[in-house]
Amino acid sequence: MAKMTTQKLKEMKDQGIKISMTTAYDYPTAYLVDKAGIEIILVGDSLMMAVLGDDSTVACTMEQMIHHIKPVVLGAPNPLIVGDMPFGSYNVSKEQAIVNATRLMKEGRCDVIKLEGGKEVADTVKAIVDAGIPVMGHIGLTPQTVSKLGGFKVQGKGEEAARGVLEDALALQEAGAWGIVLECVPEMLAKLITEKLEIPTIGIGGGRYCDGQVLVFHDMMGLFEKFTPKFVKQYRNLADEMVSALSTFKEEIRTGAFPEEKHVFGGVGEEELKRLY
Numbered sequence: 315m316a317k318m319t320t321q322k323l324k325e326m327k328d329q330g331i332k333i334s335m336t337t338a339y340d341y342p343t344a345y346l347v348d349k350a351g352i353e354i355i356l357v358g359d360s361l362m363m364a365v366l367g368d369d370s371t372v373a374c375t376m377e378q379m380i381h382h383i384k385p386v387v388l389g390a391p392n393p394l395i396v397g398d399m400p401f402g403s404y405n406v407s408k409e410q411a412i413v414n415a416t417r418l419m420k421e422g423r424c425d426v427i428k429l430e431g432g433k434e435v436a437d438t439v440k441a442i443v444d445a446g447i448p449v450m451g452h453i454g455l456t457p458q459t460v461s462k463l464g465g466f467k468v469q470g471k472g473e474e475a476a477r478g479v480l481e482d483a484l485a486l487q488e489a490g491a492w493g494i495v496l497e498c499v500p501e502m503l504a505k506l507i508t509e510k511l512e513i514p515t516i517g518i519g520g521g522r523y524c525d526g527q528v529l530v531f532h533d534m535m536g537l538f539e540k541f542t543p544k545f546v547k548q549y550r551n552l553a554d555e556m557v558s559a560l561s562t563f564k565e566e567i568r569t570g571a572f573p574e575e576k577h578v579f580g581g582v583g584e585e586e587l588k589r590l591y
């Protein structure tokens with residue numbers, strides 16, 4: 315697979331070829347995602363919950379994002395790498411947003427950035443795009459402002475709320491975003507938005523008609539056991555496999571079944587050993 319670009323993703327939308335995207339937060343995961351031919355890797359601020367044990371994404375810092383983007387870029391040369399802008403890193407001013415988006419690109423080396431919000435961040439998106447940085451939007455359920463939304467709930471239910479989400483999508487496209495994540499919105503609203511927009515939509519709880527789908531790696535692999543949202547399909551249960559492997563490891567240490575002769579090193583002869591004793 316040659317390096318993925320936002321232009322190629324737009325061509326995929328135009329040709330009706332569905333786009334796949336998943337998260338990765340480290341080198342080995344990124345390497346495997348690339349090997350599977352997935353088109354986009356998101357280094358999401360979901361890392362706070364998936365790998366750092368927090369119960370929300372709000373506390374994520376620029377330093378944490380950069381720390382995790384770097385190994386993903388090294389492990390996955392082919393997919394488009396999206397770096398998430400943490401909460402509070404783009405809301406103070408357009409200047410603050412440009413400075414922080416530039417840091418993710420220069421220090422993390424991601425290809426594009428993503429930020430949450432609709433109409434209210436459209437000017438910020440335009441400013442970042444004008445500074446030469448491709449921006450992906452994220453609307454519907456926006457986890458960084460989940461307190462304001464009143465919890466992890468489906469957004470855009472009913473005509474008025476649906477119109478609001480549609481207007482958000484149009485405002486982001488107008489501002490120059492190259493693509494949009496649609497999280498937890500009614501399927502037929504996501505279909506309408508996907509048909510109205512020229513840029514790709516990537517759904518997570520956005521139903522079957524988006525241009526692509528994204529899942530958090532740890533959710534789809536069964537590595538996050540705290541809760542499983544309705545939109546997640548668990549493709550494997552790696553947690554069970556890992557616990558089983560670790561239990562066998564413990565058992566084999568107790569019984570002496572591990573290590574075996576093939577795992578050990580020679581290098582001290584019998585005579586040498588006698589003298590050492």
Ligand code: KIV
Pocket residue numbers: 337356357358359360361398452495497518528530
């Ligand atoms: O941080 C993340 O993983 C995300 C996805 C839920 C799209 O933003």
